[in-house]
Amino acid sequence: MQQANCTTIGVFDSGVGGLSVLQHIRRQLPNARLVYVADSGHVPYGDKSPEYIIQRSQVITQFLIEQGAQAIVIACNTATAAAAATLRSRYQLPIIGMEPAVKPAVAATKSGVVGVLATVGTLASARFAALLEKYAGNVEIVTQGCPGLVEQVEKGELHSTFTRELLQRYTTPLLEKGADTLILGCTHYPFLEQALREVVGENIALIDTGAAVARELKRRVNNELSGIAGMHLAQAAFYSSGEVEVASRIMSALWGEPVEAAFLQV
Numbered sequence: 001m002q003q004a005n006c007t008t009i010g011v012f013d014s015g016v017g018g019l020s021v022l023q024h025i026r027r028q029l030p031n032a033r034l035v036y037v038a039d040s041g042h043v044p045y046g047d048k049s050p051e052y053i054i055q056r057s058q059v060i061t062q063f064l065i066e067q068g069a070q071a072i073v074i075a076c077n078t079a080t081a082a083a084a085a086t087l088r089s090r091y092q093l094p095i096i097g098m099e100p101a102v103k104p105a106v107a108a109t110k111s112g113v114v115g116v117l118a119t120v121g122t123l124a125s126a127r128f129a130a131l132l133e134k135y136a137g138n139v140e141i142v143t144q145g146c147p148g149l150v151e152q153v154e155k156g157e158l159h160s161t162f163t164r165e166l167l168q169r170y171t172t173p174l175l176e177k178g179a180d181t182l183i184l185g186c187t188h189y190p191f192l193e194q195a196l197r198e199v200v201g202e203n204i205a206l207i208d209t210g211a212a213v214a215r216e217l218k219r220r221v222n223n224e225l226s227g228i229a230g231m232h233l234a235q236a237a238f239y240s241s242g243e244v245e246v247a248s249r250i251m252s253a254l255w256g257e258p259v260e261a262a263f264l265q266v
């Protein structure tokens with residue numbers, strides 16, 4: 001239910017990765033009511049067809065609107081690439097998506113080589129190709145799909161031996177090609193930043209878009225919605241289409257506060 005004078009923001013991801021974005025949103029809009037959906041019953045999106053992801057994104061967006069959402073954040077690069085255009089053509093409310101941070105990475109690199117870690121779906125999308133066309137310029141962009149990493153975060157295995165092996169496997173080819181800047185092109189990966197830092201060392205820049213997306217959301221909320229009046233207790237509601245006990249445990253660890261996720265059957 002929407003509450004008087006309290007802006008409600010709906011946020012979704014294929015799973016718990018979007019919580020890395022939700023943390024930035026909480027900082028930018030501390031008084032907003034947040035409703036988060038982890039589509040854990042359908043994770044990962046990275047190996048699904050665009051049609052499948054569009055269908056999931058539509059039913060979740062519809063659910064979030066029914067919960068009072070006045071703006072939607074697609075806290076998932078893969079779902080943005082597949083479904084943002086369809087959602088925007090169908091719904092009038094502000095819809096903020098995510099894309100790999102090519103523009104800031106191109107500005108930051110000194111070696112002239114940027115590595116992109118993302119899902120196979122994101123890297124194969126027309127949207128990603130257009131992003132490179134627009135911003136890569138003379139910088140060499142080397143990409144790496146990372147099957148399995150999303151699943152490790154979903155299990156809460158941020159530091160396990162297998163997680164480190166995957167990180168080593170996926171970053172080595174990029175560093176060998178001279179990348180000094182790595183884009184975390186999936187919202188699950190910021191939760192692996194510490195392990196990634198240990199694997200790649202201190203001299204590689206790691207860039208993600210969570211903070212920029214939260215700032216863009218705040219700008220649009222202030223310009224397009226009636227604003228957030230008064231002081232409210234920070235509220236957040238969490239839903240999962242998967243096993244809610246598992247989702248609640250992992251979400252609590254990543255969000256940093258106890259989370260009781262409700263089951264979402266859509």
Ligand code: DGL
Pocket residue numbers: 013014015017018043044045046047075076077078079119122150185186187188
């Ligand atoms: N967090 C999603 C993203 O940003 C992960 C996609 C997946 O489930 O494979 O791309």
